[in-house]
Amino acid sequence: MLRSLQGLVCRSLKLDHGCVLHTAARDGLSSVSSQDVPAENPRAVFHTSESDPAKHTEQHEGRLYNIPLEEVKAVFPHGLPYRFQQQIQTFNEARVMVRKPALELLAYLKGSNFAHPAVRYVIYGERGTGKTMTLCHVVHYCSRQGWLVLHIPDAHLWVKNCKELLQSSYKKDRLDQPLQASVWLKNFKSSNERFLQEIKTQKKYMWGKQESTEEGRPLGEVVEQGLARVRSASDAVGVVLREIKQQSHRGSFRLLVAVDGVNALWGRTSLRKEDKSPVSPEELTLVHNLRKMVRNDWSGGAIVTTLSQTGSLFKPSSAYTPQELLGKEGFDALDPFVPIPVPNYSPREFESCYGYYLERKWLQHEKAHTEDGKAELRFLSGSNPRQLDRLAGPL
Amino acid sequence: MGGRSAAVMAAAVGRVLRLCRRWGAGPGAQTLRLICTTTAVQRKNAGASGPEKYTEAFIKKQIEEFNLGKRHLANMMGEDPETFTQEDIDRAIAYLFPSGLFDKQARPLMKHPTEVFPEQRKIQWGEDGRPFHFLFYTGKQSYYSLMHETYEKLLNVQKHQDELIAQDLPLQKEKRNLAGSRWLTKIELEEMLVEKMSDDDYSRFIRLLEKLVALPCADLEEKYIQKFSKEVPAQLQKVLIEPLQYDERGVAFSTGEGRRKTASATAVVYDNGTGKITVNGIDILHYFPVLQDREQLLFPFQFLGRIGKHDMVCTVSGGGRSAQAGAIRLASAKALRSFVTEKEVEFMRQAGLLTVDPRVKERKKPGQEGPRRKFTWKKR
Numbered sequence: 001m002l003r004s005l006q007g008l009v010c011r012s013l014k015l016d017h018g019c020v021l022h023t024a025a026r027d028g029l030s031s032v033s034s035q036d037v038p039a040e041n042p043r044a045v046f047h048t049s050e051s052d053p054a055k056h057t058e059q060h061e062g063r064l065y066n067i068p069l070e071e072v073k074a075v076f077p078h079g080l081p082y083r084f085q086q087q088i089q090t091f092n093e094a095r096v097m098v099r100k101p102a103l104e105l106l107a108y109l110k111g112s113n114f115a116h117p118a119v120r121y122v123i124y125g126e127r128g129t130g131k132t133m134t135l136c137h138v139v140h141y142c143s144r145q146g147w148l149v150l151h152i153p154d155a156h157l158w159v160k161n162c163k164e165l166l167q168s169s170y171k172k173d174r175l176d177q178p179l180q181a182s183v184w185l186k187n188f189k190s191s192n193e194r195f196l197q198e199i200k201t202q203k204k205y206m207w208g209k210q211e212s213t214e215e216g217r218p219l220g221e222v223v224e225q226g227l228a229r230v231r232s233a234s235d236a237v238g239v240v241l242r243e244i245k246q247q248s249h250r251g252s253f254r255l256l257v258a259v260d261g262v263n264a265l266w267g268r269t270s271l272r273k274e275d276k277s278p279v280s281p282e283e284l285t286l287v288h289n290l291r292k293m294v295r296n297d298w299s300g301g302a303i304v305t306t307l308s309q310t311g312s313l314f315k316p317s318s319a320y321t322p323q324e325l326l327g328k329e330g331f332d333a334l335d336p337f338v339p340i341p342v343p344n345y346s347p348r349e350f351e352s353c354y355g356y357y358l359e360r361k362w363l364q365h366e367k368a369h370t371e372d373g374k375a376e377l378r379f380l381s382g383s384n385p386r387q388l389d390r391l392a393g394p395l
Numbered sequence: 396m397g398g399r400s401a402a403v404m405a406a407a408v409g410r411v412l413r414l415c416r417r418w419g420a421g422p423g424a425q426t427l428r429l430i431c432t433t434t435a436v437q438r439k440n441a442g443a444s445g446p447e448k449y450t451e452a453f454i455k456k457q458i459e460e461f462n463l464g465k466r467h468l469a470n471m472m473g474e475d476p477e478t479f480t481q482e483d484i485d486r487a488i489a490y491l492f493p494s495g496l497f498d499k500q501a502r503p504l505m506k507h508p509t510e511v512f513p514e515q516r517k518i519q520w521g522e523d524g525r526p527f528h529f530l531f532y533t534g535k536q537s538y539y540s541l542m543h544e545t546y547e548k549l550l551n552v553q554k555h556q557d558e559l560i561a562q563d564l565p566l567q568k569e570k571r572n573l574a575g576s577r578w579l580t581k582i583e584l585e586e587m588l589v590e591k592m593s594d595d596d597y598s599r600f601i602r603l604l605e606k607l608v609a610l611p612c613a614d615l616e617e618k619y620i621q622k623f624s625k626e627v628p629a630q631l632q633k634v635l636i637e638p639l640q641y642d643e644r645g646v647a648f649s650t651g652e653g654r655r656k657t658a659s660a661t662a663v664v665y666d667n668g669t670g671k672i673t674v675n676g677i678d679i680l681h682y683f684p685v686l687q688d689r690e691q692l693l694f695p696f697q698f699l700g701r702i703g704k705h706d707m708v709c710t711v712s713g714g715g716r717s718a719q720a721g722a723i724r725l726a727s728a729k730a731l732r733s734f735v736t737e738k739e740v741e742f743m744r745q746a747g748l749l750t751v752d753p754r755v756k757e758r759k760k761p762g763q764e765g766p767r768r769k770f771t772w773k774k775r
Contacts, residue, residue, distance in 0.1 A: 372700065372702070375697075379702050380693060391686070
C-alpha cells in the first residue's frame with residue numbers, strides 16, 4: 001500500500017530522469033545519506049556526566065544523568081514507576097532526565113530556610129508527563145544531601161485493594177492495614193538505616209500487653225517491632241512518623257516527606273467495613289498519621305507531593321488540577337502550597353529522549369532512524385513522555 | 396361531464412397501474428445492483444431470450460392506449476395535450492402517485508410501450524413455413540448477416556484504397572479518435588440485433604471492426620462504423636481545488652469536509668504551524684486516546700511529508716471513535732489539496748486519501764438475525 005510520497009517519487013525518479021525533483025524527495029534522499037555522519041555526537045549531546053543532582057543547573061536541562069545501580073537500590077527500594085524499573089533492567093543503567101520543574105524545585109529547596117515551617121510543594125500535571133520521575137529526582141537529591149527521606153511511593157495503595165482490615169487497638173474507631181504498613185516499613189528501613197540508629201525514641205510505647213519499647217531506644221527497634229509483629233505495624237508506622245516529626249526541628253537532620261498521589265488522602269476509599277459500609281480515609285490509621293505529617297506545623301524540612309489521577313478513585317480521567325483532584329477538603333488542608341506544573345516534553349527534551357532510545361538501540365525499526373520517523377513519533381505521542389515510552393516499546 | 400371525466404380518470408389510472416405492474420412482472424424485469432458501472436454494461440438483454448411473447452397487434456394496442464392515456468393525463472394536469480413530453484408525464488405521475496419506495500423502478504411509471512416491453516423477434520417465416528431471411532438456417536441469422544455486411548464494407552474500402560494507389564493519390568490518414576469512444580458491449584449488440592450471440596462471435600465481430608478501422612481509407616464507412624461505437628462519458632469531473640485563504644494574521648489556511656459512516660467533520664488547516672491538532676477544542680492526545688485513531692490523523696500529513704508544518708483545528712460530530720477519525724482524515728486530506736501541487740493531489744487520490752469510504756452499516760433483514768447472520772439452523 002502506498003504509505004508515503006517519498007517512496008513513490010523515488011521510484012519514479014529511477015524511471016524517468018527528467019521529472020521534476022520534488023523537494024520532499026530531495027530531503028528524504030539527503031537524510032538517508034547523512035544519517036551515518038552524526039553517529040558519535042549523540043552521546044555527548046544528550047547525556048551529562050553530572051550525577052549529583054545538587055550540581056544540576058539550566059545548562060543540564062533536557063539531558064539525562066546516570067544514577068549508579070547500587071545507589072538506585074539504596075535510595076529507591078520503592079518509589080520508581082514500574083515502567084522505569086523495567087527500563088533500568090533492560091538498559092542496565094538508570095538514566096533520569098533533568099527537567100525544568102525538577103530544577104525549579106531543587107532551587108527552592110536549596111534556598112529554603114529550615115527554621116520556618118515546612119513548605120509544601122505540589123507537583124501536578126496531566127497523565128504521563130513525569131510527575132513521579134520529578135519526585136524521584138528530588139528524592140535522589142535529598143538523599144545525596146543526607147536528608148532523612150520519608151518516601152511514600154503511592155498513597156493510593158493504602159486506600160484501595162486492602163485484603164485485611166483490622167480494628168485498631170490504639171483507637172477503637174480506626175482501622176489498621178498490617179500488610180501495607182509492613183511493606184512500607186521494610187522499604188523505609190532499607191533506605192534509611194543510618195538514621196534509624198541515630199534517632200532515639202522520646203516516650204515509652206506499649207505494643208499490646210507485654211511488649212513495649214523504652215524511652216531512648218533507637219528507632220530501628222520500633223521498626224523491628226512493627227515488622228515482627230505485623231498486627232501492630234500500622235501503629236509502628238504512626239510512632240515512627242511522630243518521632244521523626246518531633247525531632248526534625250532540632251536540626252540534627254533534615255526531613256523530606258515525599259508523598260506520591262497525595263490526593264488519595266482526601267478522596268474516597270474503595271474499602272468497606274464488614275458491615276459493607278464505606279470506609280472514609282480518616283478511619284485508616286496510616287492515612288490519619290500521614291495527614292498529620294503533611295500538615296505544615298513542623299520545621300526543618302520540606303514536603304514534596306505529587307497529584308496522581310492514574311490510581312485515584314472516583315475521579316474523571318481528564319482531571320489534573322489540584323482543585324479537581326484534591327477536592328475542597330484536601331485543598332484546604334494543603335493550602336498554602338507551591339504548585340509546580342509538569343508539562344509534556346519540550347522539543348529539546350523530546351530530542352534527547354529520542355536520541356537516548358536510538359543510542360541504546362531501543363528503536364529497532366529502520367524508519368525510526370529517519371527524520372520522518374522522529375516526526376511521526378512526535379506526532380503520535382504528542383510529546384507525552386508516557387506515550388512516547390509506550391510507542392517506542394514495540395518498535 | 397363530471398362522471399365521464401371520472402371514468403376516464405379511473406381508466407387512465409388503471410392503465411398506468413397496469414403498465415407499472417407489467418413492468419415488474421414481465422420478462423424484461425431489469426435489476427440493477429449498486430455497483431458503480433454504467434447501466435449499459437450491466438443490463439441483461441432478455442429480448443432475444445425466446446420466441447414472441449407479445450404479438451405485434453398487442454404492442455400496437457398498447458401504444459394507442461399509451462397515447463390516449465397521455466392526452467387524458469395532460470387534461471387532468473391542465474396542460475396542453477399536444478406538447479406533453481415524457482418529462483411532464485414523469486412529473487405528473489410522481490405528483491399523482493407519491494411513493495416512498497426506495498427503489499426507483501418499483502414506483503409507478505408510465506412510459507412508451509417500446510421502452511417498457513423489450514424488443515421481440517418477429518416471426519421469421521411466412522405462412523408456408525418458408526423463412527424470410529436467407530441465413531435463417533444458420534441459426535444466427537442476424538449475426539451472420541451483420542458479419543457479411545461488415546465484410547462487404549471492408550472489401551469496399553480495400554477496393555477504394557487500391558484505386559487510390561493505382562492513381563498514385565495520397566491515402567487519407569486522418570486517425571479516428573479512438574480514445575473517446577468504445578465499441579458496443581456484447582449485451583448492447585445483442586439488444587441491437589435482438590438475437591443472442593456467444594462470446595467468440597462477439598470477439599470475431601469486434602476484430603473485424605477493428606480491422607476495418609485500421610485501414611487508411613476507413614472514413615468512407617464512417618457512418619456505418621459509428622453505429623457500433625459509443626462515446627465514453629467525459630473524464631471524471633475535474634474537482635475544483637479551492638485556493639488558499641488568508642486570515643487576519645496573514646497565515647494561509649484552507650478548509651475541508653469529510654464524512655465516514657455517520658460522523659461528519661470539518662477541518663481547517665493552517666500553514667506555518669507546529670503540528671498541533673485540536674479536535675472540538677480538545678487536544679488530540681486527549682480526544683483520541685487510542686493510537687490507531689491518531690495514526691489515521693497522521694496519515695495525510697505523513698504522506699505529503701508535512702508532519703510538523705501545519706496546525707489543524709477540527710470539529711467533528713456523530714459516529715464512533717473510528718468513524719470520527721476517518722472523517723477527520725478525509726477532511727484534512729481535502730484541505731491539504733490547496734497547499735499542494737496537482738501531481739501530489741493525484742498521488743493522494745491514488746493512495747485513497749481523497750475517496751469517501753462508502754461502507755455503512757448494512758440493514759438487518761427479516762428472517763435473519765443480522766445483516767448476514769442467519770438464525771441457528773436446527774435439524775428438527
